[in-house]
Amino acid sequence: MSTTPDVAAAAVSEPPPALAPQAARGGGFGRYVLVRLLLMIPTVLILVTLVFFLIRLTGDPITAALGGRLPADQLAERIHEAGYDRPLLVQYLEYLGQILRFDFGSTITDNQPVMTVLAEYGAATLELVTYALVVAFLIGIPFGLVAAANRDRWPDAALRVGAIFFYATPVFFAGLVAKLVFSVWLGWFPVSGRAGVRTELALGRDGGTGIYLIDAIRSGNSDYVWDVLSHAVLPAMTLGLLTAGIFLRLVRTNVIGTHNMPYIDAARSRGVSESRLIRTHAYRPALIPIITVVGLQIALMLGGAVLTETTFEWQGLGFQLAKYLQARDFVAVQGIVALIAIIVAVANFIVDIIAALIDPRVRY
């Protein structure tokens, strides 16, 4: 399989985002990894700073959460105890110090360290996002290829309008409709939650990984596996279809773009069939931008997960975030958002490294 695209094909893939000039000058793979790693620091720092100051614009978190529910003197005492009456800059520096030690503060309303919230609910979100990514890949990429191969004919038209339709549907409304039709009216799937009460108790008893599917498989009880899977179907489809539309459009545009490259014309002139051109020649280089985009999708999916989890009462990080938002517990919100910023940065870093390993055109 000769998939060495010529120089012109490089125009198809977007340049790696924010690649620092010094990284482009060569110096080997190790150096590239190091530069990407160092570039994470300003990214995280900027986001954490932004979140901190934006949230403090509203005043101190204790008044926001408990104002009106506590007498003024008790409120003042708690503000003093927590140190929110000190200069903002001091608080900011202290906050940065805490984050360096992976301490994201404690929630005000139920006084739990944010790291504990992550440990308890992070696995659920990870599980949901993983399912959704699988759904997105399985649907988005093949259908994107079909759309590209039938460019401007009816399958293409139908798929593209379908993709736009899925994009236009808010993920929480898609969830509500899915719930209404498949759970309430047809009764095929459970209405909400990650598992039935008995399954949840049984899986929670042995500790476990927190990823219910793994726990259920390890328990060896097929009832549990079935229960966990049936709870996951609707949330995973809801969040996955949102992303599938994006993959579909991306695959279609890139395959069509690659399809116009001279090396494709060369292959066509050698008598390679049109379907083979799409499947092998245009398809492979077109997939590389997708890897980069997956990094950006992870950010989008975490946002979508907040909404999906709220719709299906999926007890994950996003559900907790929505809960703390309702309670106006802004320390918890700040902590969870800062944590997600770091997760996104790390995910993007990993994706950049994978893209560099796969794509010979990424210079490092």
Place this chain on the structure above:
Amino acid sequence: MTKPRLLDRLPVVHQLRQAVGLQRGMLVAGLVLTGAFVVLALLAPVLAPYGYSQLADDAGNFGAQQPPSAEHWLGTTVGGYDVLSRVIWGARTALLVIIVAVLLSVFVGILLGLVSGYLGGWVDRVLVVVADAIYAFPTLLLAIVAAIAISGGQSGMWSGVFAAAISITVVFIPQYFRVVRAEVVRVKSEAFIESAQVIGASTWRIMFRHVLRNSTRTLPVIVTLNAAEAVLTLAALGFLGLGIEPTSAAEWGFDLNKSISDVAAGIWWTAVPPGVAIILAVLGITLIGESMNDLADPRLRARRRGKGTPADAVAQSEPVAREEMGEVQ
């Protein structure tokens, strides 16, 4: 070379003339849906049977969760409001948020991109790093944080519209910044900029007269796509309880949040109408943006053609190559 008439050069009109087949259909469908949305928003007081916060009329209270009837075509919500009226009034809120958000982000984004791209230096570097950092972040989370900062989470009609719009703006600015900056950097090295510099035009004149005008060709597409995203973000904020109070304005996302428990009880009429309204509004705007995007890219633009013969593929690839080489406009 005759100069095309002004009408033909206007963004949407120009594309409408250029489009053929499916792309034309998408563009027309998008224009129709968006037109209906705007009409609904403008004429809400005339079209809606009741006010958005009206709980009773001469016949007494509406009652909560009433199924659709002659008085209430789409029933009433759990809070006792008329669903149809709130859907229609919701268009007005959405339109206001779109206008404010897009105007703000276009203005700030273009200015930053222009200054950053043309002047360069450390300001440019810092802005690029900041924009990249924000760009990679989940937009919804950023909007949530911004909404908290602006309104503390809850608000009335105008403060709510502005809070939502500014929250969305924070998300959009990096996008305009990136696009405009990239174009500015490209245009900056053109010969006519150098000529202007040699003549002695001031930096500001070059920036606003020569560079800016040649750097905005991709903006109509981004504006439409962002307008669609603004509707979705507004609804998402409302769904998470960060939106506008029901007594101040109608907001689709808020109504959907209130309908979560209705759905579990099999009540469909409180959830489906606001959701469908969101879909149609976003669909209309996205269809316009998508087809304009395709038409702007010669590689994606559909061409008038006869019966498909293998020769078509070859004929098709030729003008593309030419256009790509010289950027002929």
